[in-house]
Amino acid sequence: xxxxxxxxxxxxxxxxxxxxxxxxxxxxxxxxxxxxxxxxxxxxxxxxxxxxxxxxxxxxxxxxxxxxxxxxxxxxxxxx
Amino acid sequence: xxxxxxxxxxxxxxxxxxxxxxxxxxxxxxxxxxxxxxxxxxxxxxxxxxxxxxxxxxxxxxxxxxxxxxxxxxxxxxxx
Numbered sequence: 001x002x003x004x005x006x007x008x009x010x011x012x013x014x015x016x017x018x019x020x021x022x023x024x025x026x027x028x029x030x031x032x033x034x035x036x037x038x039x040x041x042x043x044x045x046x047x048x049x050x051x052x053x054x055x056x057x058x059x060x061x062x063x064x065x066x067x068x069x070x071x072x073x074x075x076x077x078x079x080x
Numbered sequence: 081x082x083x084x085x086x087x088x089x090x091x092x093x094x095x096x097x098x099x100x101x102x103x104x105x106x107x108x109x110x111x112x113x114x115x116x117x118x119x120x121x122x123x124x125x126x127x128x129x130x131x132x133x134x135x136x137x138x139x140x141x142x143x144x145x146x147x148x149x150x151x152x153x154x155x156x157x158x159x160x
Contacts (some may be wrong), residue, residue: 003113006121008121008123018122018124021122021145021146022124024145025141025145028141028144028145030137030140030141030145032126032127032128032137033083033124033125033126033127033141034124034125034127035124035125036122036123036124037122037123037124038120038121038122038123039120039121039122039123040118040119040120040121041086041088041118041119041120041121042098042101042116042117042118042119043088043116043117043118043119044098044102044113044114044115044116044117045113045114045115046112046113047112047113047114048112057110057112060110061105061108061110061113064108065101065104065105065108065110066101
């Protein structure tokens, strides 16, 4: 089963990388872009009997390693 | 309009960050995870008259700044 985890900074948290991208876009003439935020996406295969089991394990991985729940939100999607 | 760009390394490209995550997961007992790849997700607002126009501009941003087409794939999604 394939898992995809999207990790994004919570809305109150300062995102200097996003700000840098926004500045660079504006410098290239793309001034229609605003509120740029950068996050991470982690994709991998999970060996699990079914989708529910896979999701539970990936949820645990997020809590223990992949995301920092103080500053980050995460969204998990599982596909066959 | 909201744009989301997912940038992932092409499949032949070495991903040391993904390997590090895989090793850390295995060290925590999550040995069912394999083939870990890490990418980026960039989210922002685009000021555009319609979805097609927004997509065309974001496509251009990807080519000029956000992604390195030699090593990376990108996927754009636009929502209202």
